[in-house]
Structures are given as C-alpha cells and as structure tokens.
C-alpha cells in the first residue's frame with residue numbers, strides 16, 4: 001500500500017486535528033482516533049492512517065455474523081494472521097494484514113543457536129507478547145528514530161489500526177494469563193495518566209485485531225523455496241536485519257527469514273539496492289528495546305500534537 005497517497009472520496013471523515021478530545025487517545029507516543037462501532041466494537045485508528053478510514057472500517061474485512069476475517073489465512077505462522085482486500089465503494093482495492101494479538105498468552109519460541117548466544121540470559125524466560133498499543137508504539141518509535149534513515153534504513157510494515165469486536169470469551173478460551181494481562185493494563189494506565197484525552201484500556205475477555213498495510217513481495221523463506229535466494233544467503237540476511245535493528249536499539253526475539261519480505265524481480269532475481277537485498281521486517285509482537293537503546297527522548301521525530 002502506498003501510504004503517502006491519500007485516497008479520494010472519504011465522506012464523513014473530519015480532519016484528525018479537530019476531533020474532540022473524547023474521540024482521541026494517545027498511547028506509547030501514538031495518537032489514535034476512537035471510532036466506536038454500532039455493534040459495540042471499538043476501532044482505534046492511528047492518526048497517520050486516519051485518511052485510510054474507509055479501508056479500515058470493519059465491515060470491509062470482518063464478518064460480524066460468523067466472527068471471521070474475510071480474507072486468506074496466512075500459513076507458516078504460530079499465530080492467526082490474514083491477508084484481506086479492502087475495497088470501499090468507488091475506491092481502488094488495497095491489501096491489509098489483520099493479525100490477532102496474542103497479548104498475555106504463552107510465547108512459543110524457536111530461536112536459532114547463533115542468535116541465542118547474543119541474547120541476555122533472561123530474555124527468553126521473560127519473553128512476552130507486546131500488547132497491541134505497546135506494539136504499535138514501539139514500531140512507530142523504531143520507524144521514527146532519527147537514526148533510522150538513509151541507505152541502511154530498516155523498512156517495516158506500517159501499523160494502521162486496532163479493532164476489538166464486541167464479543168467476549170471466557171479466560172480458558174483466550175489462553176491469557178491474568179497477571180501478565182494486568183501488567184499490560186498498568187503500563188497503559190500509566191501512559192495515559194491525566195493526558196486530557198479518552199482513556200483506552202484492554203478487556204481480558206475481548207479480542208484485539210491489529211491491522212497493518214500489506215507489504216508487496218514474498219517472505220525470504222518463500223524466496224528460497226522458489227530458488228530466488230541461496231540457502232547460504234538466508235542466515236546472513238536475518239543476521240543483517242538483527243544487526244540493523246540492534247544498532248537502532250531494539251531486538252526481535254524470533255526474527256527469521258519468514259519475517260523478512262523481499263521483492264522478486266523479472267528474470268528470477270530479488271530487488272537489490274547498493275548491492276544488498278531490499279527487505280521489510282514484518283513481525284514485531286516480540287519487539288523489545290535493548291539495554292543500550294538510545295534514549296527515547298533523543299530518537300523520536302515530531303509526531304501529531
């Protein structure tokens with residue numbers, strides 16, 4: 001999706017800046033518009049994606065009757081992720097990724113030995129899926145870092161919105177740990193203390209669906225299966241992604257070729273720039289700041305105020 005090109009034809013979308021404070025929230029450095037749905041669902045749209053409102057409305061990609069995402073389930077993952085095509089009337093179709101947040105669930109981790117050695121001792125034991133708002137916040141922080149620019153800029157998927165359908169599920173069905181969930185709630189409350197905007201919380205019995213822009217291309221493992229990248233080049237590609245991330249002050253505990261989207265070119269090659277394979281990183285549910293991260297205060301560009 002080209003996020004810089006605003007689609008024409010949005011009808012009832014006032015400028016983000018004039019939304020009343022009760023319709024706005026700010027969490028982990030990201031501003032949201034609150035869009036309550038008629039059925040009790042809650043849609044939170046980042047201000048950067050506000051012009052995509054028509055694409056993000058749940059009826060475009062969510063079947064409220066049978067509680068399913070109207071798209072293609074993406075394989076090779078331990079979570080629940082879909083690719084959907086959203087087509088608001090009179091506008092060109094755009095592809096989105098809809099991913100169920102696994103906040104406060106157990107973390108199934110498979111980490112290659114080579115990477116394991118570089119992690120602090122308790123990194124695995126304390127691994128936690130990020131909450132949806134915390135994940136969006138960290139991705140934005142990473143994307144906006146003043147160090148993330150130029151040839152070696154780390155490309156990532158773009159977070160757009162979070163949707164929580166009204167349905168509630170018992171704890172045994174959600175697989176969430178209440179104590180872990182509570183720590184997410186505390187962090188969110190702390191973030192929003194007396195900020196004069198609407199207060200957003202999470203409900204342990206409800207689902208949270210994260211919506212991202214689709215990144216054109218195929219993942220690096222698929223590129224290997226299609227003979228577009230050699231086996232010997234896969235590990236260095238992942239290493240290079242981890243190194244770039246680390247220089248910016250972050251790590252992703254389970255980075256792997258499946259999380260890197262590359263661009264096949266005519267003639268059986270992949271898109272390169274300055275002699276390097278161009279890739280976008282797409283899985284951040286286990287993103288962390290590492291101990292040597294440059295201070296957040298000095299790494300953020302200006303955001304909406």
Ligand SMILES: Nc1ncnc2c1ncn2[C@@H]1O[C@H](COP(=O)(O)OP(=O)(O)OP(=O)(O)O)[C@@H](O)[C@H]1O
Nearest residue numbers: 074077078079081097157213214215219258282283
């Ligand atoms: N924004 C995106 N653009 C393009 N492809 C994507 C995007 N998001 C996910 N995919 C594809 O879907 C697959 C599964 O997505 P993702 O890695 O987010 O799921 P997951 O459940 O977190 O997987 P894992 O078990 O590795 O944690 C990816 O390997 C990739 O091929």
Ligand SMILES: [Mg+2]
Nearest residue numbers: 079283284285
């Ligand atoms: Mg994942």
